[in-house]
Amino acid sequence: MAGRDAPERACVGCGRRRGQAELVRFSRGPAGLQVHLEPGEGRGAYICPDLTCLGRAVTRKALQKVLGGDLGPLSVQRLREAIHQAVLQRITRILGVARRTRRVVTGVSTVAETLERGGLRLVFSSRDTSPGPGAALQAEAERRGIPVVTIFSPGDLHSAFGGPSHGAIGLLDGGCAEGVLRSLRYRIPLSTQEKALDGAGARGRGGGRRG
Ligand SMILES: [Zn+2]
Structure with missing residues (x-):
């Protein structure tokens, strides 16, 4: 407060x-x-x-x-989109810092391996990741209590990080992960369903569930 x-x-x-x-x-x-x-x-x-x-x-x-x-x-839609873009820009800056300091890994399999070794603080898993490996990665991260951010498309992740298309990005740095979660507080979900998704993603295991 x-x-x-x-x-x-x-x-x-x-x-x-x-x-x-x-x-x-x-x-x-x-x-x-x-x-x-x-x-x-x-x-x-x-x-x-x-x-x-x-x-x-x-x-x-x-x-x-x-x-x-x-x-x-x-319009509400235009304002919401403008806020989404601002959030994405801020996360882009954070990812830039993480990349320069080599505190980031990319690709579903590399992110999954790093997660297994216990080195990750936050996972971006793109909305459109294929159900198999992408879903397994998300489940494993949530099991370990690592926040999973699933609201961005591969295009969003590409523009935020550059390089080839990314199904997943993993952050190794706690400060960067905290910055991402703070930025996401400003984003406005379209529906309560999406809100539930955001909530689960931002809090990790167990935090976003009701009843
Ligand atoms: Zn108000």
Whole structure:
């Protein structure tokens, strides 16, 4: 939770005040609306990472009122996609650090082997990975309590990491894994089903299950 020094901001959707780090910040840049997942200077509109709050903000034209100027047509879908891209960019930077420090492995079989040796802190398993090896990898990671992130397509993982298509990416560094999980808090699931999937992925074994 927000400490004494963490500034609070009100969500332009629901009006609730929360720690700034829990909210997505929008600003108006030269190219229109910009999304920020980190605190920053200047005029900003803050929104809970939540479909309901996005919907209210769109209906009330809250971003236009706070930020002024022409922001182009805004829809919930467009805002959600902009946040998804910002999350992906942040994860791309984290993967860049992991690659430079050689704290990452790629490919389903290599990731699975590294997992067996107990060296992984987080697994990206692409949404479209073939059911056989991909599903076995996910099951094994969850059994070991290693977070599995399954929300990205092979295309997303490719743009985040470069190189050939990746069915899976494994992070060996705890700090990088923590950064990825923090970034994912801002992403907005489309449905409760997807939310359940995210929850299971972010918490690892047992954490996301109810009843
Ligand atoms: Zn809100």
